[in-house]
Amino acid sequence: MRIHFKTSYEHDIRLFPDRWSFLVYALLIVVAVLLPWLIDDFFLGEVTNVLIWAIAGLGLMMLTGQTGQASLGHAAFLALGCYSCIIFMEQGLPFLIAFPAAGILTGIIGTIIAIPAIRLHGIYLAIATMALSILADDIIVLMEPITNGVSGKFAPVINIFGIEIERWGTPDRFYWLVLVVAIICTLIYRNILRSPLGRAFAAVRDSEVSATAMGIHISRTKAISFGISCAITGLAGALMGFFSGIVTNETFSIVISITLLMMIVIGGLGSIHGAFFGAVVVAFLPQFLSLAKETVIGGGVAIPGLETGVFGMILILFILFEPMGIYGRWMKIRIWFELFPFARKDMFKRQKSYLKTERLR
Amino acid sequence: MEVLQLLVSGLANGCVYGLIALGFVLIYKATEQVNFAQGDFMMLGAFITLGLTNAHYMGLPFWVAAPLAIAIMAVLGYLLDFFVLRHLFGQSQTAVVILTIALGFVIRFIAGLIWTHEPQTLESPLAIGDINVGGVVLGMADVAVIVVTVLMTFFLYQFFQRTKLGLAMQAASQNQMAAYFMGIPVKRVQGMIWGLSGAVAAVAGILFASKGAIDPNAGLLGIKAFAAAVIGGFGSLPGALMGGLIVGVIEPFASRYFPAGYSQIAPYTLLLFVLVFRPHGLFSQVRTKKV
Amino acid sequence: MSNLLEIKNATLKFGGVTAVNDLTFSVEEGEVYAIVGPNGAGKSTVFNLISRFYDPYAGSINFDGNNLLDRNADAVADLGIARTFQNIELFDHATVLQNLLVGRHRHRSTNLLQEALFTSKVRREEKRHREAVEEVIDFLDLQPYRDKMIAGLPYGVRKVVELGRALASGPRLLLLDEPASGLSVEETQDMRWWIDDIRKQMGITVLMVEHDMGLVSGVSDRVLALADGAKLAEGTPAQVQSDPAVIEAYLGAGAA
Structure with missing residues (x-):
């Protein structure tokens, strides 16, 4: 095990706990930047998809993992980010302004929606956001003059200082764009986590009474969390629009909301790694399943519901046997190797927990 | 007269929503868990009945198949609690929410494998055409649904008020700790509540399938029932039924009198209004947590 | 010495039950003030009034010249009031x-x-x-x-962490809700020294609710005995312990 000798407060505040992990992440980024030369365009597209899902996952993770508020409606904010970005660009704004503006707009609208919603506890919030996601689908259809309704909108070509970026024409440039956004979002996420706001989020998640007694304004904190979460999700939504090329009311259905929430649970709630791990599962599961189906029963046979069914099964197994998600499992394996051969079996035994109720009736 | 027709078909739909919502609330009150798969339970109950009674499958008489299906669903509900949900004790509500949503996916997938995704109709004696009451044509199935729901509510009420098990369930859902000290086997009672709500879901499924064709995606109806439960108040059994009726009645009227496109958002808009202005539902009281 | 916290004629009702009944007391700057009383006497309720979790039905609560009733629960900490909870939060x-x-x-x-x-x-x-x-x-x-x-973490450590969290906020008034409940004899002894040091070294005023009379008489300057939400007796630990009304409330009429 690497032992950290802390010699200054800087140690706890730093982005990376030690030089080793700094090197690991630096290497990871170098590989990520060089990726277009290492793999073909198809897989590059898949990796791009993973990164976009990971950004969306970070968005929801801020709300659910850090602040403890489950949202079943984040597809609505993906849609909002996507449509507003495309519309801004159609109005002639350059991508570099339209894209962040879409994120900020989504964040602001998210905060406004949050103000009544945050009074709701746990399950009620989940239902309210679920209703929002269902409504978003219909509202997109109703707002046809702006959104083109069911026929959908085409994503314009991105132009950054004369460099044209398009998902099919220049997949490598699009990939780099997404990578940059992913890195920026991760950094912002990490920064918030290590500052007072991040701790306030955790405080609200774990005990609202004592958070209040410590001077934390519960609804304001939740609203801020909602806002940041929606802003990041909006950015991911815009990227999703550029990735798929065309967006309709069905692109961001309630199923996407549910998938997103399941994704961060499978990845591991409350960790940045979790968002990325979960995104890998979501993005690669369909490919993997169709491959498996072809080898087992031959191609051409369609099994409706197979993807969601298997995805659901995986999720159930995770919640039952590894509630900390892939990240939790990964940590255990890492610690096991670091301690080898001294790891004990009961080291990872789950703490006994008690039902902590926020129920009022 | 058109109003009466809309009202009856709305009430019939509302009864199905209400019964599904009742299942949610039963479980929520007893265990603080929320079963997002309740709609899929309903669908599964319908398909099990269909599999037992339709000539194409096993061809049992309906009056044998229906109780059997209800019993099977009750056992499934109990086993689900025993093997899965009991082990989630102490985990966050979010975990349970997601788990039951995932469970819904799995149930839908399995139902699709067994009964295919083609819509099918249940060969039910309740589906016997229309009757004409003073110039108003009413679906017999709609009337039957309403009658069965009223009977069911009456029996459930009697069950909770008069039987030992019913009282134990009430006690366990009001104060687990106190019930435990009074010698009520809380865990087993919770399992039975899951069983009961499985049975209620099966009844809802049979009623729903008597009104028209079903396919594995019928479980998505659960979302509307969910809205109904919240509108009525998540903590109250009569509230759940009332919420179901409200949502059921709003729908046909909205699609008749609102422009197209606006009608399907009516229940959810109402839901959001209720959540904003009366977060705990129209029919429930609120107390605060003690520190 | 001046009064840091003043509670005047505070009354709180839950439905038909009067949890706090016309209660008046004040805590001086720099002292350790303890509230004792049988279960259900309204001790924690007093804390929750000060924390603004509950609204009093009548009466006033002042802290260092500020009307606490003007503030929301999350604005109480800003004045320098920190607290712990009976069932660790x-x-x-x-x-x-x-x-x-x-x-x-x-x-x-x-x-x-x-x-x-x-x-x-x-x-x-x-x-x-x-x-x-x-x-x-x-x-x-x-x-x-x-x-x-x-x-x-084990229970005893959590209790200390909660005390630490309250101290970290740099409070002027520290509310301790049963600091010694569930602690071993040694841990209670530690707690006693800490409370002493908190007052003497850090100059923090302490208001605590406690059952352990050993701890109460060891650290506190003044004690308030509550029964049924009303003041029964107030004074030094020795005075309160020998007060006939207190003895009766604790041991029942038969023992007096």
Whole structure:
């Protein structure tokens, strides 16, 4: 095990706990930047998809993992980010302004929606956001003059200082764009986590009474969390629009909301790694399943519901046997190797927990 | 007269929503868990009945198949609690929410494998055409649904008020700790509540399938029932039924009198209004947590 | 000495039950003031009134010239009032260090944008918070647990962490809700020394609710005995313990 000798407060505040992990992440980024030369365009597209899902996952993770508020409606904010970005660009704004503006707009609208919603506890919030996601689908259809309704909108070509970026024409440039956004979002996420706001989020998640007694304004904190979460999700939504090329009311259905929430649970709630791990599962599961189906029963046979069914099964197994998600499992394996051969079996035994109720009736 | 027709078909739909919502609330009150798969339970109950009674499958008489299906669903509900949900004790509500949503996916997938995704109709004696009451044509199935729901509510009420098990369930859902000290086997009672709500879901499924064709995606109806439960108040059994009726009645009227496109958002808009202005539902009281 | 906290004619009713009945008392700056009484006497309710979790039905609560009733529950900490809870309310999925740092929340002066970018100002503030928290950690001997998750800590340690979190906020008035309940004899002894030091070295006024009369008479200057939400007796620990009304309330009429 690497032992950290802390010699200054800087140690706890730093982005990376030690030089080793700094090197690991630096290497990871170098590989990520060089990726277009290492793999073909198809897989590059898949990796791009993973990164976009990971950004969306970070968005929801801020709300659910850090602040403890489950949202079943984040597809609505993906849609909002996507449509507003495309519309801004159609109005002639350059991508570099339209894209962040879409994120900020989504964040602001998210905060406004949050103000009544945050009074709701746990399950009620989940239902309210679920209703929002269902409504978003219909509202997109109703707002046809702006959104083109069911026929959908085409994503314009991105132009950054004369460099044209398009998902099919220049997949490598699009990939780099997404990578940059992913890195920026991760950094912002990490920064918030290590500052007072991040701790306030955790405080609200774990005990609202004592958070209040410590001077934390519960609804304001939740609203801020909602806002940041929606802003990041909006950015991911815009990227999703550029990735798929065309967006309709069905692109961001309630199923996407549910998938997103399941994704961060499978990845591991409350960790940045979790968002990325979960995104890998979501993005690669369909490919993997169709491959498996072809080898087992031959191609051409369609099994409706197979993807969601298997995805659901995986999720159930995770919640039952590894509630900390892939990240939790990964940590255990890492610690096991670091301690080898001294790891004990009961080291990872789950703490006994008690039902902590926020129920009022 | 058109109003009466809309009202009856709305009430019939509302009864199905209400019964599904009742299942949610039963479980929520007893265990603080929320079963997002309740709609899929309903669908599964319908398909099990269909599999037992339709000539194409096993061809049992309906009056044998229906109780059997209800019993099977009750056992499934109990086993689900025993093997899965009991082990989630102490985990966050979010975990349970997601788990039951995932469970819904799995149930839908399995139902699709067994009964295919083609819509099918249940060969039910309740589906016997229309009757004409003073110039108003009413679906017999709609009337039957309403009658069965009223009977069911009456029996459930009697069950909770008069039987030992019913009282134990009430006690366990009001104060687990106190019930435990009074010698009520809380865990087993919770399992039975899951069983009961499985049975209620099966009844809802049979009623729903008597009104028209079903396919594995019928479980998505659960979302509307969910809205109904919240509108009525998540903590109250009569509230759940009332919420179901409200949502059921709003729908046909909205699609008749609102422009197209606006009608399907009516229940959810109402839901959001209720959540904003009366977060705990129209029919429930609120107390605060003690520190 | 001046009065730091003044409660006048406070009354609180839950439905038909009067939890606090026309209660008046004041806590002087620099003293340790204890509230004792049988279960259900309304001791924790008094704390919840001060924390503004409950609204009094009548009466006034003043802290250092500020009307507490003008404030929301989350604005009480800003005045320098920190508290612990009877059934520990810590942030279970965070480390001890993070819990204590939440105590510093009222000293936060950076905004969202600065924190998202982690500017040098945030960095400076963070260092200052951590210095303050390290002092508390040293004071309460929490070093071995600094980076441990709360969820895995034994009860006694959690109790200390909760005290630490309250101290980290740099309060003027510390509300301790049954600081010794569930603690072993040794842990109670530690708690006694800490309360002594908190008052003497840090100059923090302490208001506590406690059942353990040994601890109460050991550390407190004045004691208030409550029964059924009303004042039964007030005075030095010895005076209150020998008060016939208190003896009767505790032991029942037959023993008096």
